[in-house]
Amino acid sequence: MPDQPVTDPSSPAPAVRQGSARRQFAATILVLEVLVVAFASLVAFGLRVAPPSVVWGIGGALALSLALSAGLLRSPAGYVAGSVLQVALLATGIAVPMMFVVGGIFVVLWVVALRLGSRIDRERAERAQATALG
Known part of the structure; x- marks a missing residue:
């Protein structure tokens, strides 16, 4: 059995840097x-709402834009792009009416993710500041 390093149980645990809850929630959405x-x-392809090249072109462009905006969330521009893409997601309901419902649910999730994530980040910062002050 290899030797295990002995740690002092009374010493505080090393601080673990947590990422932004807002960014995690938004990226997940x-x-x-x-x-x-x-x-x-x-x-849309199965219902033949448009020629296949149009369906896959628009769907692919929207999916790629969503994925790229998830990667841009380190800057405020990523949140703006994500918010604009929520409108585009809702607009897909023109071709597939059920997307008005599904898109609406995701818009609500997007707003909740931004608000709740911001609140969690703010509370973490307050707790860290209170701990630092002692």
Whole structure:
């Protein structure tokens, strides 16, 4: 059995830097929307709402935009792009009416993710500041 390093149980645990809850929540929503757009594209293709090249072109462009905006969330521009893409997701309801419902649910999730994530980040910062002050 290899020797295990002995740690002092009274010493405080090393601080673990947590990422932004807002960014985690927003990225999760955007990545899930990529899957929703892929399935909506399959539905639009199956219903023959437009020529296949149009369906896959629009679906692919929207899915790629959602994935890229998830990667841009380190800057405020990523949140703006994500918000604009929520409108585009709702607009897919023109071709597949059920997307008005599904898109609406994701818009609500997007707003909740931004608000709740911001609140969690603010509370974490307050707690860290209170701990630092002692």
